Amino acid sequence: MDQTVARTRSVITAPAAAKRPRGRPRKTPDERDDGNRRVELVNAAARLFRRKGFDGTSTRDIAAAAGMHNGSPFYHFKSKGALLYAVMDEGMRSAIARQTAALEAATQSSPDACALLRLLIRNHFDVLLGPGSDFIPVMLYESRSLTTRQRTLLAKLQGDYEALWQPVLKALSKKGRIKGPVKLARLLIFGALNWSVQWFDARKGASLDDLADAAITLFVQAPSSTRQSQP
Amino acid sequence: MDQTVARTRSVITAPAAAKRPRGRPRKTPDERDDGNRRVELVNAAARLFRRKGFDGTSTRDIAAAAGMHNGSPFYHFKSKGALLYAVMDEGMRSAIARQTAALEAATQSSPDACALLRLLIRNHFDVLLGPGSDFIPVMLYESRSLTTRQRTLLAKLQGDYEALWQPVLKALSKKGRIKGPVKLARLLIFGALNWSVQWFDARKGASLDDLADAAITLFVQAPSSTRQSQP
DNA sequence: CCTACCGATCGGTAGG
DNA sequence: CCTACCGATCGGTAGG
Numbered sequence: 380m381d382q383t384v385a386r387t388r389s390v391i392t393a394p395a396a397a398k399r400p401r402g403r404p405r406k407t408p409d410e411r412d413d414g415n416r417r418v419e420l421v422n423a424a425a426r427l428f429r430r431k432g433f434d435g436t437s438t439r440d441i442a443a444a445a446g447m448h449n450g451s452p453f454y455h456f457k458s459k460g461a462l463l464y465a466v467m468d469e470g471m472r473s474a475i476a477r478q479t480a481a482l483e484a485a486t487q488s489s490p491d492a493c494a495l496l497r498l499l500i501r502n503h504f505d506v507l508l509g510p511g512s513d514f515i516p517v518m519l520y521e522s523r524s525l526t527t528r529q530r531t532l533l534a535k536l537q538g539d540y541e542a543l544w545q546p547v548l549k550a551l552s553k554k555g556r557i558k559g560p561v562k563l564a565r566l567l568i569f570g571a572l573n574w575s576v577q578w579f580d581a582r583k584g585a586s587l588d589d590l591a592d593a594a595i596t597l598f599v600q601a602p603s604s605t606r607q608s609q610p
Numbered sequence: 611m612d613q614t615v616a617r618t619r620s621v622i623t624a625p626a627a628a629k630r631p632r633g634r635p636r637k638t639p640d641e642r643d644d645g646n647r648r649v650e651l652v653n654a655a656a657r658l659f660r661r662k663g664f665d666g667t668s669t670r671d672i673a674a675a676a677g678m679h680n681g682s683p684f685y686h687f688k689s690k691g692a693l694l695y696a697v698m699d700e701g702m703r704s705a706i707a708r709q710t711a712a713l714e715a716a717t718q719s720s721p722d723a724c725a726l727l728r729l730l731i732r733n734h735f736d737v738l739l740g741p742g743s744d745f746i747p748v749m750l751y752e753s754r755s756l757t758t759r760q761r762t763l764l765a766k767l768q769g770d771y772e773a774l775w776q777p778v779l780k781a782l783s784k785k786g787r788i789k790g791p792v793k794l795a796r797l798l799i800f801g802a803l804n805w806s807v808q809w810f811d812a813r814k815g816a817s818l819d820d821l822a823d824a825a826i827t828l829f830v831q832a833p834s835s836t837r838q839s840q841p
Numbered sequence: 842c843c844t845a846c847c848g849a850t851c852g853g854t855a856g857g
Numbered sequence: 858c859c860t861a862c863c864g865a866t867c868g869g870t871a872g873g
Contacts, residue, residue, distance in 0.1 A: 434665030559827035574801025596790035
């Protein structure tokens with residue numbers, strides 16, 4: 380939100396150069412308040428919320444992971460719940476931005492619905508399972524702990540995210556390559572993808588590309604002969 | 611375990627007859643220790659663990675929901691985690707029993723793989739979303755709170771459950787009606803089903819039959835013409 | 842952002 | 858299974 384302002388200030392304040400011993404956790408004093416610590420808090424919270432759940436994570440855990448002391452997170456966030464919301468909000472915004480950019484780039488070359496779905500799915504897996512992506516899993520599995528208002532705000536972003544998929548799914552449905560009611564198909568497909576958080580192990584078995592291939596193969600019906608498109 | 615001993619004792623101690631004012635929740639003294647209270651605890655725990663999560667539920671919540679006082683759950687279970695395990699264990703055993711019975715009954719009449727899959731899926735939705743079924747959702751979404759040993763024990767049951775699906779899925783795969791690696795297909799399909807816990811609303815929209823239909827339609831490829839079976 | 846601290850809650854236990 | 862209770866932890870705040 381207003382981080383840009385704070386960030387600018389830090390550039391001015393900072394001695395700019397290298398040379399500070401700096402203990403592990405603590406940042407240099409001139410980096411204080413510049414928004415970086417806030418980001419570190421959100422990152423630490425995302426990682427811990429994912430691994431231990433919202434209720435299983437204490438604000439002390441988060442503070443320690445960000446190299447702070449007990450009460451310091453409350454300097455940046457007014458409550459633990461606000462931290463949770465920040466994680467989810469950032470997760471959704473970055474996922475939307477990523478998919479939007481991918482779709483824009485792709486549409487220039489090959490506007491094939493099946494290829495677009497594969498792109499969306501592949502990116503979705505990356506957001507769910509890729510390195511450093513704890514935000515969306517937290518969003519998916521910890522929303523019980525949100526307030527009603529937070530839930531409403533995030534539902535808007537989720538709607539935006541789904542809206543990116545809808546035309547692609549509709550096109551495939553119209554071509555008879557995705558069967559059944561589109562709304563239910565979308566929910567089932569998202570479920571298949573989102574559940575991968577529970578079982579995917581990056582160290583063994585399939586790659587994210589394998590997953591995307593398997594998903595496309597499973598959900599998208601083979602084109603009926605080749606006649607369907609030219610009757 | 612050794613509850614039988616305590617049970618006998620209570621029968622002796624109890625005044626046996628009627629006539630006691632008794633507050634709402636309490637059972638009659640002669641029903642004490644007969645195992646019913648244990649069942650009530652597990653049921654209450656299942657409902658609360660599902661709604662608020664394991665970490666978000668206190669043993670006092672559970673005690674109150676079962677009409678007991680603060681420390682009483684620990685008369686039946688040695689820890690909160692043991693209660694969680696009991697919920698999941700019962701959930702898995704009853705789900706396995708249900709699917710096994712359904713498969714046995716069905717195999718007598720029509721051994722059609724697609725119909726069998728539809729049966730499994732329909733029952734799975736019932737176990738996930740039907741009335742009073744909080745056990746499997748807890749199993750699916752709270753396993754983070756298990757100890758390693760508990761997780762191992764439950765993994766065995768999960769394997770048994772999956773084993774019921776495997777021949778059906780393999781048959782469909784062999785017929786070319788489920789595409790891609792069977793293992794990944796199974797994981798994706800389970801995900802699609804299990805995720806319904808997050809969005810299904812019994813009061814509006816689709817029924818469990820609608821869901822099962824949509825799932826079958828989405829996952830199972832239309833038989834290629836009708837020729838595939840008689841080459 | 843640290844220090845010191847508060848009130849509340851929690852899992853669990855003793856002792857009957 | 859109840860009563861009374863303990864030690865630990867937790868979210869959050871004051872005051873700098």
